[in-house]
Amino acid sequence: MPMPKEENVFGDIFGGWVMAHVDLAGGLEAMRHSRGRVATVAVNAFQFHQPISSGDLVSFYAEVVNLGRTSMTVAVQVFAERHPSNPVFVKVTEATLTYVALDADGNKRDVPRENA
Template structure:
C-alpha cells in the first residue's frame, strides 16, 4: 500500500459502512463477498433512483480488489450511472477505505461495474424512463 488516494471532493457517498470482526475471512481480512454485497447495494440504490423503481442485478461486469480491507476501516462507496439502455442501467462503483486515527490514510480499495435491469411489478424487464 504505497499509493494513497483521496476521497472524491464535493461528492457524497451512496453508502458509508464500517466492517466488523464477523466480516473477516480466515486470513483476518474482510471477506471479499461482504465487500461485493456492499457494492451491489450501493449500485442498486443508484440504479433504482435512475430507473424510478425496482431493479435487479443482471451482471457484475468487472470487480477489482486493489487493497485489503480491515476491521475498523471506514468504507465510503461512490456510485455513478455510466450507461442507460432501453431496460438496463450500468453503474460504476468506487470504494475508499479511511484507515487510522489520528493520522488517517485513504485507499481506493475496490472498483466495480455492475449492470441492472429495470423490472415492473411482474418482475419482468420494463423500459427505463427518461430522466
C-alpha cells in the first residue's frame, strides 16, 4: 500500500515507485523459475493505464511468458483495490521485462529446463 510520501506533486503515486515494484515482482518470479540469481537486462514494454493513489491496495502478478537459453521474459500485471467502503479492483499497469540467469560469480547460466 503506497503512502503519501510516494506521491508526485499532483497527488498520484510516482511512476518510479510502480516501476521499482514491478521489477521486484518480475525479478522474484525469474529467480523462482531459474532457482537462483538473476539480473534485469531489458524493460521491453511498460504501460500505465490508470493512476494509483495513496491508500490503494496494490497487487503485482508476475508470470514467465517466454524462456530463452539464459533469459526469461516476465509479464507483470498490476491491480489496485480502491475505496474500502465500496471496493473496486482495476488494472492500473502492465509491463514486460527480460531477466538473465546468473551464477554466483555474475556470469550467465542456462535456465533449468525442468521448470519450462
